[in-house]
Amino acid sequence: MRPDDIRQHNLSLLLSHVHRDGALTRAELTQRLSLSRSTVGALVGDLAQLGLVEEVVPNGGARVGRPSHVVAPHACGPYAVGVDVDVAHVTVAAITLGGTITAREVIATDGVVKPDGLVRLVVDAMRRLGSAVASPGRVCGIGVSVPGTVDVSTGLIGVAPNLGWEGVPLGEMLEAELPTQAPVVVGNDADLAVLAEHERGSARDCDDVVFLIGRIGVGAGIIINGVPVRGRDGHAGEIGHNVLDPSGPLCHCGKHGCIETFLGEGALLELAGRRLPRTDSKVAALFADARAGDVAALGAIRAAAETLGRTIANLLNTLNPERVILGGSLGDVLELARPDVEEAVVRYTFGDAGPGVVLETPAFGPDSALVGAGEVAFTALLADPR
């Protein structure tokens, strides 16, 4: 490597540590990067001059002696825009270095959003966010989460069935309309959710983890040996249409008994005898009623829990991860009927891959995919902070 490449590599590494772990002392950075104190000092100086980090005295901690300064993300540094496209609403947020969401807008779409409508919606929301965020920094990247298959390298959406989209060059469309040169990265919702939880949530320091997300559809984000699994076309994790029972309900895809016909939010409502079409408020009411002891609601959730356990068991048999994170409505199912889920997991798992697996809800609650969109939006800046 040439000296300039080494410098870029070290700036990238230092900024990535501060982004991931928040404020760190120079001593901690020196140790983590295995560099000399003077080199770390020079790198911190460079990043400070770029407006990316600042040295501050941490709050609290009334220790004896002079307080140690820490290197922290700059309060007025650049921010990323994270966009989470769900079927019923779109969330647009400003996320700072360090991963804090500092402003957000949630825009209801009434279940219908077309690609060009989404582009306008994002452009408008970004303008408003720009004046709302305290930080006067620039936008360093835009990350977009969609419930569909994505070619990560081009931002082309293959199929997003619940949006009714097919072959949409969303990355290009956004880049053409945005009032900034910042790069746009489009990703699958479950892939981005597992990334967020692995980087800074429930699956930190866990090398084999599956994030199973249930919204209208069901999908999985997978990290194996510490590396995201995307597959040949970026379709890995599209398990919502794996058939659980060939004599099960008819799915909109034309097959019978897909996972989605048992665990999608529409299926949960039907199981509880509630009227379709599915809306956010009906789904929220179902879980609220179950928490309040409604027998039909709880019965539906316990039935779904059994199927969820079997779905998890299939993933455990295939990948034997350390941890499975259940997001969206599946997190509610876990909270309301954990014993049923666990019992089915053990029953349907081969050998001892089932007992002992950690099932949990996401540290970021409903925001995992949004936070993950922010993470990928920072990729370019972190790779080359200059």
Added chain:
Amino acid sequence: MRPDDIRQHNLSLLLSHVHRDGALTRAELTQRLSLSRSTVGALVGDLAQLGLVEEVVPNGGARVGRPSHVVAPHACGPYAVGVDVDVAHVTVAAITLGGTITAREVIATDGVVKPDGLVRLVVDAMRRLGSAVASPGRVCGIGVSVPGTVDVSTGLIGVAPNLGWEGVPLGEMLEAELPTQAPVVVGNDADLAVLAEHERGSARDCDDVVFLIGRIGVGAGIIINGVPVRGRDGHAGEIGHNVLDPSGPLCHCGKHGCIETFLGEGALLELAGRRLPRTDSKVAALFADARAGDVAALGAIRAAAETLGRTIANLLNTLNPERVILGGSLGDVLELARPDVEEAVVRYTFGDAGPGVVLETPAFGPDSALVGAGEVAFTALLADPR
């Protein structure tokens, strides 16, 4: 790195290239290792003195001018012992650097082999192989393939249901009885099969590949992003007891409709209306009859092909690999009913992860797991050739 570590690293790298790719010229090695000609010369000298490589004039190729010498595995170098434990027979083979099987014994076990019986069988076979192999070299490692879950670090077998084994410390047992200090490595059959095909078979230069093996049971070996997937306890790929249809046949595991009840060799015989218990010769007869046009045999195989396609589709939806290799009886099913398999793959795969996936049979035929056992037996020697 200290100079001695660098030397070990370079010796390891050079020997690994020659082991994987066979004879290479010094010029090729110089280019691949990005080292100087003189360094490569010194490394080749060291490895030759250790009896691991030799420089030879390649056969054939009547080129003009002085023939270029190539660096090849030493004809009298050390060899690995590969052991493939199947339910009906055990294969013990001598495998040289470069991956050539130079001698083998197949010992029928009539479907019953106990752990201590296997140890005796391997020790005896190794004694005979020792005099049979042309090479007077020493044994550098023993690799053992078993149809069950394995903790690779200890050689402890968790469950091997079709052998009736549970909690067997096979690695330790073999190390205690073998007349050599060579390391013993135990692995799952599908994991070793995919390793062999990835290193030197049908999946060379393919980073995402699944090897689906069908014998009495069904299992998968998975490589993702170029790295073997083992999971938390080494149970990854144990898909044989994933439930395909809850109203399917009763499985010996107590559940209904496991993949094994549709695609295991016993299931194939039953589908064709043949009498159980399954034997190697009955399975061979089934495929021979199907190839000769027997309607019932072919009908059974076409029915299995549909289920096989659905099983593959589930793996494609989950992992979106570039290639799926079908070994054991599943390779025969593919050869006899490829259109049925492919049709079901496309029908059950979400989006376009199905069309275009490469389905093929293993380059090593029935020997993939055996060759993989040889590969892991060389690990210690390749890591430190001195």
